[in-house]
Amino acid sequence: xxxxxxxxxxxxWGCQMNVYDSGRMADVLAPLGYAPTELAEAADMVILNTxxxxxxxxxxxxxxxxxxRLLKQAREAAGGQMVLAVAGCVAQAEGAEILARAPxxxxxxxxxxxxxxxxxxxxxxxxxxxxxxxxxxxxxKFDFLPDATAPTGPTAFLTIQEGCDKFCSFCVxxxxxxxxxxxxxxxxxxxxxxxxxxxxxxxTLLGQNVNAWHGxxxxxxxxxxGRLIEALAAIPDLLRIRYTTSHPRDxxxxxxxxxxxxxxxxxxxxxxxxxxxDRILSxxxxxxxxxxxxxxxxxxxxxxxxxxxxxDFIVGHPGETGADFRATMALIExxxxxQAYSFKYSPRPGTxxxxxxxxxxxxxxxxxxxxxxxxxxxxQAAFNAACAGQTVDVLFTGPGRHAGQLGGRSPWLQPVHADxxxxxxxxxxxxxxxxGNPNSLTAMLPSHPLEQERPQA
Ligand code: SAH
Ligand code: SF4
Ligand code: F3S
Numbered sequence: 519x520x521x522x523x524x525x526x527x528x529x530x531w532g533c534q535m536n537v538y539d540s541g542r543m544a545d546v547l548a549p550l551g552y553a554p555t556e557l558a559e560a561a562d563m564v565i566l567n568t569x570x571x572x573x574x575x576x577x578x579x580x581x582x583x584x585x586x587r588l589l590k591q592a593r594e595a596a597g598g599q600m601v602l603a604v605a606g607c608v609a610q611a612e613g614a615e616i617l618a619r620a621p622x623x624x625x626x627x628x629x630x631x632x633x634x635x636x637x638x639x640x641x642x643x644x645x646x647x648x649x650x651x652x653x654x655x656x657x658x659k660f661d662f663l664p665d666a667t668a669p670t671g672p673t674a675f676l677t678i679q680e681g682c683d684k685f686c687s688f689c690v691x692x693x694x695x696x697x698x699x700x701x702x703x704x705x706x707x708x709x710x711x712x713x714x715x716x717x718x719x720x721x722t723l724l725g726q727n728v729n730a731w732h733g734x735x736x737x738x739x740x741x742x743x744g745r746l747i748e749a750l751a752a753i754p755d756l757l758r759i760r761y762t763t764s765h766p767r768d769x770x771x772x773x774x775x776x777x778x779x780x781x782x783x784x785x786x787x788x789x790x791x792x793x794x795x796d797r798i799l800s801x802x803x804x805x806x807x808x809x810x811x812x813x814x815x816x817x818x819x820x821x822x823x824x825x826x827x828x829x830d831f832i833v834g835h836p837g838e839t840g841a842d843f844r845a846t847m848a849l850i851e852x853x854x855x856x857q858a859y860s861f862k863y864s865p866r867p868g869t870x871x872x873x874x875x876x877x878x879x880x881x882x883x884x885x886x887x888x889x890x891x892x893x894x895x896x897x898q899a900a901f902n903a904a905c906a907g908q909t910v911d912v913l914f915t916g917p918g919r920h921a922g923q924l925g926g927r928s929p930w931l932q933p934v935h936a937d938x939x940x941x942x943x944x945x946x947x948x949x950x951x952x953x954g955n956p957n958s959l960t961a962m963l964p965s966h967p968l969e970q971e972r973p974q975a
Contacts, residue, residue, distance in 0.1 A: 526552035527561035531578060532569025534762065535695075535724050536606055538675040539629060540567045543605065545664050546635050559589050563601040563639070568608035570690050572864035576608050583620045590622060601625065601642055605632060607694035611867070613652045621648075628652040629680075629695055633662035654696045660705065665712060672915045672944040673927070674718035678706050678733065678746070679725030684765060686792075687802050687871035688835060688863060691726050700725075700733035703741055703749060710750055719944055720758035720784075720913055720927075721750070728761045729768040744772025751782045757946050758913060760931075762788045763830075766806045769814050778821035785822050786856070786930045789814070790830035794849025795842035798835055802871075808849050815853055826856035826901065826930040833890055834863040834883030836874035843886050850893055856901040856930055858894045862887050895956065902932060902954035910934075912949050912961060914942045928959060936961040 530540040569575040590600040603625035610628035624642040631651040681695045735741030862883040865872035912934045914926035924938045949961035
């Protein structure tokens with residue numbers, strides 16, 4: 519091992535933006551000699567990239583810190599060191615509390631300052647006492663980050679927009695990630711080309727409000743996501759494009775047109791609705807009604823008939839009555855989701871809903887969540903089951919769980935398993951779906967011997 523080489527271990531919670539950020543933090547630290555390791559105990563530096571979205575997410579950080587403290591002490595006792603950094607949204611929201619509860623932490627940094635990591639590491643090794651960087655800097659971190667160098671697999675994330683100006687009543691993101699900011703089309707296209715040159719065949723464009731993207735287009739004027747996707751679709755060998763997470767308010771004509779006209783744009787959209795009750799949507803400050811959401815779904819299906827939908831739901835927002843909850847169940851019934859995430863409302867410090875009257879009792883939230891999840895599970899199982907017998911294009915992304923098996927994704931983001939050679943990884947192959955399981959699809963390659971033996975129906 520090179521004397522200069524150090525080991526970096528990164529633990530990531532939260533959304534895909536954190537996954538992307540963790541990769542970029544590794545890129546920033548690579549020139550300092552840090553190479554990734556899967557083993558925390560072997561690491562000279564550990565970064566916890568944290569999520570503050572719900573209470574449980576934030577609490578995990580403190581239990582992980584307790585474990586790392588012991589590893590850090592053991593390394594120091596053996597004459598080594600372990601720089602411990604807490605990054606991400608908990609760091610942004612609770613930087614001071616982290617240092618009070620875990621004084622052995624060396625660096626606390628928010629999501630907008632990680633381009634300064636090399637300087638922070640240098641300061642942390644010089645100084646006694648922790649380094650804390652949770653301002654929203656005036657410079658744009660993207661101007662200071664090195665080009666992404668880490669090899670990517672067939673699928674990659676690309677952050678195009680950050681932050682949120684929507685201020686939904688329940689949500690910490692506008693406070694942890696700051697105001698909406700869009701990168702320019704030129705920098706996004708350049709990064710996409712590099713990712714494709716490194717082997718990416720599918721890129722998921724990321725943003726807390728990705729369809730509010732309004733970065734400078736080729737002519738310098740503010741662009742739209744639909745036109746950006748059009749520009750990306752011109753990159754040879756970029757076979758699939760996705761984007762997440764969208765807000766219903768920002769679905770514009772260019773995006774519907776992109777779903778209609780651009781075959782590389784996959785027929786799957788994660789479009790959080792949160793609730794089906796107009797009263798609760800208004801209390802949430804979502805600025806759209808249930809009917810408007812249903813209208814968007816209708817327009818999407820008209821543009822791209824095979825599109826499948828996913829969503830996020832919150833049950834038990836302050837003031838939610840039984841009738842409000844029934845309205846959410848009715849919306850789910852009306853749409854028919856292929857997949858969804860659902861959560862019990864979790865009061866977050868500093869958000870308006872946390873201070874609201876009429877908090878919903880925990881047992882009521884539990885019962886509603888169970889009923890809602892049962893319904894969503896049924897819809898997902900039905901969607902998967904309906905795929906059986908169909909021939910579906912799958913992008914193989916890596917080996918499957920057992921020898922000889924490949925794993926990949928359908929156009930609708932379902933995990934797909936099929937027996938086949940590793941040479942197919944990174945290619946899109948039409949496969950026959952044999953079974954639609956509750957959470958995945960089992961498929962067979964067209965040339966598979968068992969498939970050939972089958973009698974023709
Ligand atoms: N930007 C996206 C989602 C961001 S957070 C959007 O606007 O929809 C991801 C999901 O976490 C949200 O869609 C919401 O369903 C959930 N969530 C956010 N804050 C929450 C809270 N306080 N309690 C429970 N769920 C929450
Ligand atoms: Fe949070 Fe609402 Fe912004 Fe989504 S749109 S990140 S839920 S404030
Ligand atoms: Fe969590 Fe921050 Fe993402 S709070 S969901 S990591 S934007």
